[in-house]
Amino acid sequence: MLSFYLKGLLRDRSRSLMPIIVVAIGVALVVLIQCWITGVLGDMIDFNANFSTGHxxxxxxxxxxxxxxxxxxxxxxxxxxxxxxxxxxxxxxxxxxxxxxxxxxxxxxxxxxxxxxxxxxxxxxxxxxxxxxxxxxxxxxxxxxxxxxxxxxxxxxxxxxxxxxxxxxxxxxxxxxxxxxxxxxxxxxxxxxxxxxxxxxxxxxxxxxxxxxxxxxxxxxxxxxxxxxxxFPDGYYDDEAAGKLSSEFNETYSDPQDEYAPVMVPLREQNNLTGYLDLVGYMKSFIIIIFVIAMSIVLWNSGLLGGLRRYGEMGLRLAIGEEKPHIYRSLITEAVFIGLAGSVAGTAIGLLFSYWMTKGIDISGMLSNSTMMMQGVMKAEIVPAAYYIGFIPGVLATVLGTALAGIGIYKRQTAQLFKELQV
Amino acid sequence: MENNTIIKIENLVKQFPVGGGTFTALNGISLSFGKGEFSGIVGPSGSGKTTLLNIIGSLDSPTKGEVTVMGTGSGGMNAKTASQLRKNHIGFIFQTYNLMSVYTVYENVEFPLLLLKMPASERRKAVLDAIEWVGLTDKIKSRPPQLSGGESQRVAIARAMVKRPGLVLADEPTANLDAANSHHILQTMETLNKELKTTFLFATHDDKVIRYLKRIVTLADGKVVSDESVK
Structure with missing residues (x-):
């Protein structure tokens, strides 16, 4: 039965190729945004660490x-x-x-x-x-x-x-x-x-x-x-570990009576980076969440339209005796297939663009009078999250969109649905 | 229910909510149909033909009264038993054929048997037999967009018949066909009715169909106004 549905899915390009392209584009954008934001914001942290603050x-x-x-x-x-x-x-x-x-x-x-x-x-x-x-x-x-x-x-x-x-x-x-x-x-x-x-x-x-x-x-x-x-030995700034290390050091070495006693200060407390680091965290999460939600809505709509296009087929399948839960499961299975295929393709495309963007965009001309410790080249960084972040909108949103679209089929009285299906 | 009776309808009332009130589509229908009948429910648009066919096909449920089809009564019927009834015992033929355009003729006809989980070898034989009944063996690999209207409806008949159902419900099956194709389709159904003893029940107001019927139940305003056997 599964092979029967998959056969239909693969043959009908409007049900497979088009949604996969839509998912792939959305996922590629999410991956690119993830790499770009991480790269640009992370570069500023690394740059500050290497040239000024250390970890x-x-x-x-x-x-x-x-x-x-x-x-x-x-x-x-x-x-x-x-x-x-x-x-x-x-x-x-x-x-x-x-x-x-x-x-x-x-x-x-x-x-x-x-x-x-x-x-x-x-x-x-x-x-x-x-x-x-x-x-x-x-x-x-x-x-x-x-x-x-x-x-x-x-x-x-x-x-x-x-x-x-x-x-x-x-x-x-x-x-x-x-x-x-x-x-x-x-x-x-x-x-x-x-x-x-x-x-x-x-x-x-x-x-x-x-x-x-x-x-x-x-x-x-x-x-x-x-x-x-x-x-830190791996070269990456770990805010929590830096804070812990500093507290431990200061407990041992710091002396409030001695103004020359050593103090250890983590990166976040130097060069006014506290706000920046918090901002980086919030902005990164905010932009990625907004983007993931936006893509989820697009893909949800795509799933919804896909479902509406197939009302006739659904009605027919109901009439032939297929049970609603079975139809619903088959829609979800198709959505998983489309979501996975689109996410894999989108992640690959996104990583490819991100790799290209690791060479960076030169903005040094805009920074000629800047006093900020930031590099003149903004570039993407391929991070482990880029390999899976796209699957959130790619698979989950597609499945969720299809699931919500399918609830209409699942919940309605068969007769009412049958009329709507225009069979 | 008598041994020969496969559909028994008693005091069937079907009402739909309309605005603040209700519209009575079927009002006190009592009928029965026996095995192997080639019958039709006829009447003008809005007389309740399709509603009655939907209730018999367990796509809809009565507001009042009882409908028993192939031994399954509407009283205790839930979505699952309704699906089981349709899957095992009822074939549908629609005005617009409703073939799945991405599948071949063979695959369209095969679909009901996949739902029945019939073994592959048995399934193949049944599908080929059904396609042969409707004379489309040479079109087995064609897809619906490549077929004429008459051929498409013959595929729909093969799909309805492939599982050898006890009952086939046909809602305006010739409405989109010309006279020659309509006769061809009806002759095919008539032959299958005779050979396989399958009960055919039509909802129609097409004279071409009515001429083939052995029993004509006429509805008007949701009531049976006549029930005649044709010699």
Whole structure:
């Protein structure tokens, strides 16, 4: 009997091919939206984590309270000792030291006189030990426009825009003028070893990347660090785990009487990301739910129209002696078949488009004056949910639509139905 | 019920709600039909023919009175027993043929037997026999859109007859056919009636059909106004 119905279903393109196409389009859109939203919103989180916040960050309490001022005079002292402890205590995490700094970059001419000057914001990271994974985390290799990564303590990378503004080439000397952690003026010469472009306006305007050893030397921060960033081993931010880890750390290390005592802060509590993360969660759920509901209504209507088109057939089947529950079950079976076929096809199409969208859309032109930590390329991310999210509207809505449409057949008196069926 | 009687109708009343009141479609009908009859319910539009046929076919239920078909009374009938009655004992032929357009002639005729869960080999023989009765063996793989009106109605007859029902109900079976096809169809049904002893009951106001009937029950305004046997 099932093969009889399936035969009819496959032969009648208006009952099979058309609904499958409708389901496939709907499912493909749901999958694409899921991947796109996850990719765009998730990229912003990853970008913030890698360049600024880590998944968790350890700082001195007062540094955290004044973090907007990059207060290296409030840096963590004897950071090696703390780093050793937390590496033992949380061996699954990746811990790295960083120093955020600001300063004036002076580019001299051939006579040693100032040719160009400009304010820059920089980040000192461990590039020379070969164990920190920072070059990969910051995507430095791929961001290189000219030159190479620093091979010595006093080599720095400048953002390509900044280097052009200063009119410096790879190999040129520059002077970083700032202040030591004790408040004295610091003037240190570096060699520009390369230029980078991160695709983020805020980083590309005046960015400096240097090895932490050179910056420690420049700013008299031996044995100190501004921040210790922690990253989960799988590279993905887990808000719950970060919160738990921070609470545990702060219970052990935090001392309300000591303003230099370390505090651990999860990503969500930095850079005003609390609201953003909540918004991401709500928006993602909201958009996906709205889309799923919209597609469900479309597919429900499709099921309903399909049911109405077949009133004559239903009436005939009733007259021949098929029972209403049997007809109802056969409609549901067909809907499951259509829903599954459409969902599989739609998921494949959606994933294909999503894969194509992983290359991204360049919006850097729109962000030239932006101060947000966001990438200039918006791209989709193929996530595990994309493999099944489309089945919710694809199968459930199709079946639900058919089920609701079929209730009319199921509930009505046979005679009334028979009249409506126009048999 | 007498041994030979397959339909017994006693004081049948059928009312439909219309606006705030009721419309009486059938009013105190009492009739019986025996096995092998070739009978018709005739009368003008609105006389209650189709309503009576629907009640006999267990597609509708009486407001009052009792209808017993093939031993199953309307009193204790529920949806399941009504379906069983239609599935096992009643064949329907409709004015508009109502063939399933995506299935072949063979598959359309096969459908009632699938509902009866008849074994495949037995089913195949029954289907081929039925198609042969109506003379469409050469059209076995055709689909309804490829058939003429007369051929389509012959397929509908084969579908109604394939399960060898005790009763075939035909509602205006020739209304969409020309005279030649109507006669062909009626001759086929008449032959089947004689050979298989199947009871045929028509609802019609078509003179071409009426000429073939052996018994004519005339309805007017929901009442039987005459019940005549034709020699």
């Amino acid at each position: 968790v960050k350890i700082m001195s309490r007062t540094y955290y309270e004044n973090i907007d001022q990059l207060p290296n005079d409030l840096a963590l002292l004897e950071s090696d000792e703390l780093l050793g402890k937390i590496k033992d205590q949380y061996p699954g995490m990746m811990w790295v030291e960083r120093i955020q700094f600001g300063g004036l970059v002076d580019a001299p001419d051939e006579n040693g006189e100032t040719k160009e000057q400009g304010p820059g914001g920089g980040m000192a990271v461990d590039l020379l030990s070969g164990k920190s994974g920072e070059a990969e985390r910051l995507n430095l290799e791929r961001s290189l426009v000219r030159g190479a990564l620093p091979a010595g303590s006093f080599e720095i990378l400048l953002s390509d825009d900044f280097a052009r503004k200063l009119d410096v080439q790879v190999g040129d000397p520059v002077t970083l003028i700032g202040s030591t952690m004790f408040g004295a003026m610091s003037i240190t010469n570096f060699t520009v070893c390369g230029t980078v472009r991160f695709g983020s306006a805020v980083l590309d305007r005046g960015g400096i990347i240097a090895d932490i050893s050179g910056i420690r030397s420049a700013f008299d921060m031996t044995g100190a660090t501004g921040e210790i960033l922690g990253f």
